[in-house]
Amino acid sequence: MKLTILGCYAATPRTITNPTSQVLEIKNRLFLIDCGEGTQVQLRKNKIKFSKINHIFISHLHGDHFFGLIGTISTFALLGRTTDLHIYGPKGVKEIIMLQLKLSNSWTTYELFFHELESNESQIIFEDSKVVVKTIPLKHRVYTNGFLFEEKLGERKLNVDAVQHYDIHTAYYQKIKNGGDITLEDGTVIENEKVSFDPIPPLSYAFCSDTAYHEAILPIIKNVDVLYHEATFLQSEEALAQKTLHSTAIEAATIALKANAKQLVLGHYSTRYEGIERFKEEAKTIFPNVLLADDGSSFEF
Amino acid sequence: MKLTILGCYAATPRTITNPTSQVLEIKNRLFLIDCGEGTQVQLRKNKIKFSKINHIFISHLHGDHFFGLIGTISTFALLGRTTDLHIYGPKGVKEIIMLQLKLSNSWTTYELFFHELESNESQIIFEDSKVVVKTIPLKHRVYTNGFLFEEKLGERKLNVDAVQHYDIHTAYYQKIKNGGDITLEDGTVIENEKVSFDPIPPLSYAFCSDTAYHEAILPIIKNVDVLYHEATFLQSEEALAQKTLHSTAIEAATIALKANAKQLVLGHYSTRYEGIERFKEEAKTIFPNVLLADDGSSFEF
Numbered sequence: 001m002k003l004t005i006l007g008c009y010a011a012t013p014r015t016i017t018n019p020t021s022q023v024l025e026i027k028n029r030l031f032l033i034d035c036g037e038g039t040q041v042q043l044r045k046n047k048i049k050f051s052k053i054n055h056i057f058i059s060h061l062h063g064d065h066f067f068g069l070i071g072t073i074s075t076f077a078l079l080g081r082t083t084d085l086h087i088y089g090p091k092g093v094k095e096i097i098m099l100q101l102k103l104s105n106s107w108t109t110y111e112l113f114f115h116e117l118e119s120n121e122s123q124i125i126f127e128d129s130k131v132v133v134k135t136i137p138l139k140h141r142v143y144t145n146g147f148l149f150e151e152k153l154g155e156r157k158l159n160v161d162a163v164q165h166y167d168i169h170t171a172y173y174q175k176i177k178n179g180g181d182i183t184l185e186d187g188t189v190i191e192n193e194k195v196s197f198d199p200i201p202p203l204s205y206a207f208c209s210d211t212a213y214h215e216a217i218l219p220i221i222k223n224v225d226v227l228y229h230e231a232t233f234l235q236s237e238e239a240l241a242q243k244t245l246h247s248t249a250i251e252a253a254t255i256a257l258k259a260n261a262k263q264l265v266l267g268h269y270s271t272r273y274e275g276i277e278r279f280k281e282e283a284k285t286i287f288p289n290v291l292l293a294d295d296g297s298s299f300e301f
Numbered sequence: 302m303k304l305t306i307l308g309c310y311a312a313t314p315r316t317i318t319n320p321t322s323q324v325l326e327i328k329n330r331l332f333l334i335d336c337g338e339g340t341q342v343q344l345r346k347n348k349i350k351f352s353k354i355n356h357i358f359i360s361h362l363h364g365d366h367f368f369g370l371i372g373t374i375s376t377f378a379l380l381g382r383t384t385d386l387h388i389y390g391p392k393g394v395k396e397i398i399m400l401q402l403k404l405s406n407s408w409t410t411y412e413l414f415f416h417e418l419e420s421n422e423s424q425i426i427f428e429d430s431k432v433v434v435k436t437i438p439l440k441h442r443v444y445t446n447g448f449l450f451e452e453k454l455g456e457r458k459l460n461v462d463a464v465q466h467y468d469i470h471t472a473y474y475q476k477i478k479n480g481g482d483i484t485l486e487d488g489t490v491i492e493n494e495k496v497s498f499d500p501i502p503p504l505s506y507a508f509c510s511d512t513a514y515h516e517a518i519l520p521i522i523k524n525v526d527v528l529y530h531e532a533t534f535l536q537s538e539e540a541l542a543q544k545t546l547h548s549t550a551i552e553a554a555t556i557a558l559k560a561n562a563k564q565l566v567l568g569h570y571s572t573r574y575e576g577i578e579r580f581k582e583e584a585k586t587i588f589p590n591v592l593l594a595d596d597g598s599s600f601e602f
Contacts (some may be wrong), residue, residue, distance in 0.1 A: 002602045011376075011379050012341070012372075012375075012376040012379055012380070012562075013341065013342050013372070013376075014342065015342055015346050032308065036341065037338060037341075037369070037372040038314075038338065038339055038342065040338075041314050041339065042315070044315060044316050045316050060407050061401075061402070061405045063371065063372060063375045063405060063407070065372055066374070067372045068338070070339040070364065070368055071313075071314070071368045072365060074313075074364045075312075075313040075314075076369070078312055078313055079313070082325065092402075092404040095400065095404075096397075096400055096401055096404065099396065099400060100362075100364070100397055101398055103362045103391075103393040103396075103397065103443075104362045104363050104364060104443060105365070105443045107361065126510075141406060142404075142405060142406045144349055173530060188473065194327050208538060
């Protein structure tokens with residue numbers, strides 16, 4: 001599982017920082033999460049192939065999370081893309097995109113599917129053979145969802161020495177990987193655990209931005225491997241965080257602790273601060289495993 | 302008169318080139334012309350103060366000319382701007398901007414005035430004491446206007462030696478600057494030309510992008526000082542220019558020649574070419590005074 005940060009600063013883009021966008025590679029699928037202005041250029045800078053992105057998740061309709069979406073969609077069309085593209089985002093995102101395509105008399109060369117969200121309950125919005133994506137309803141000034149990406153439990157691993165020991169025919173290997181017991185020709189039943197190992201534990205990633213401190217998300221993200229949680233402010237601006245429905249680094253760390261997350265990644269820093277090290281320092285007073293997102297950084301889990 | 306090119310490449314933004322946007326400084330007024338994605342960051346890079354921009358002109362609603370507008374408007378609001386902002390552009394631009402502001406529940410801190418255009422005749426869309434702006438209806442795949450910026454003729458210059466020679470009282474200086482004759486106490490009439498010089502000739506700038514070769518614009522831009530004309534293609538792609546309603550460098554130069562322009566500035570280059578020198582070479586076979594726009598370049602006239 002690999003996370004590439006295209007942008008992780010709040011509010012306006014600047015010459016040195018970019019608004020929110022990130023790419024999650026999980027089980028060989030690439031998911032683009034949020035799409036602030038300039039995202040398509042950040043994708044180019046980070047050498048992420050446009051053609052590998054088939055699903056874009058938009059948390060909410062504040063500009064620093066979606067003003068780059070129309071440009072990304074248009075560029076995909078100008079480059080002659082033919083593969084379907086799926087957009088998941090708040091109700092209204094379709095109207096914004098379609099209005100701009102209509103007025104520019106520019107249609108996509110590919111099928112564009114909108115999955116508009118308006119539920120306040122967590123729901124599955126994407127599922128295939130290897131990955132499930134669920135919404136995480138957040139608490140912000142407009143309707144906002146985080147997203148939980150979960151690998152599905154994979155096949156059991158064949159215990160090569162054991163299957164040879166019992167002289168099991170290769171025709172039964174898939175049955176073993178699926179968790180089945182094996183009956184030998186003499187009638188002996190070999191329990192699955194004797195000829196296989198547990199699958200690699202599936203990983204999970206939760207993206208939570210933008211949001212106030214919101215304990216209602218804890219049951220959804222319980223035991224998550226990696227939690228990206230916004231930390232717009234330091235403790236000194238706690239009152240401002242409350243007023244604007246954003247979080248402090250300490251609040252992000254508290255959510256990580258209570259959710260029993262393994263790893264916390266902080267982002268969505270206000271541009272009022274010089275440097276971001278203090279976000280880590282404050283968060284670590286609550287929760288030990290803290291990473292700082294920064295534009296262009298990537299993390300493998 | 303100073304022209305700063307924020308971006309001058311066609312179609313998609315890339316890591317090294319930007320879509321169309323430019324700033325014209327004329328008679329101490331700053332006009333932003335077109336606003337492709339990333340314009341606000343280009344404004345920062347070129348150290349142009351946001352607060353000095355009160356008028357934004359949008360030629361047409363293709364993405365590479367206006368996808369940066371909503372971000373620019375939003376950033377002005379986030380920074381607490383209070384001065385009025387005027388947007389001039391095709392009918393529909395207001396709906397696009399207002400829909401996005403509505404869905405993000407974000408309103409501007411300043412008054413936003415839309416001047417929507419739908420006429421196919423040239424019209425005056427801005428006028429104050431020193432500058433007039435007129436539309437230049439262009440020929441493109443969607444409704445498109447160029448813009449003609451004209452300085453108004455200034456006051457006549459006082460001939461200091463002559464007014465001292467005739468011993469004219471300072472109370473009459475403004476009358477002389479306004480072009481009036483002076484009657485001395487002895488009844489002698491002094492003709493204005495004897496005590497004043499002609500004003501500095503007013504300058505004019507025509508922005509024409511995007512457009513096919515279109516001679517109908519010639520009467521509007523006749524004798525213009527500086528003509529910015531799109532040159533998306535080289536002669537080798539002449540057929541593609543015709544098909545897409547863009548121009549070649551030679552067509553841009555032909556318009557400059559027939560309009561009796563003093564200076565041609567080329568831009569809106571297709572990104573298919575390596576380097577832009579050949580645009581100048583081809584244009585110069587028709588018209589001598591050719592400058593190449595490039596991102597970050599600026600020209601004083």
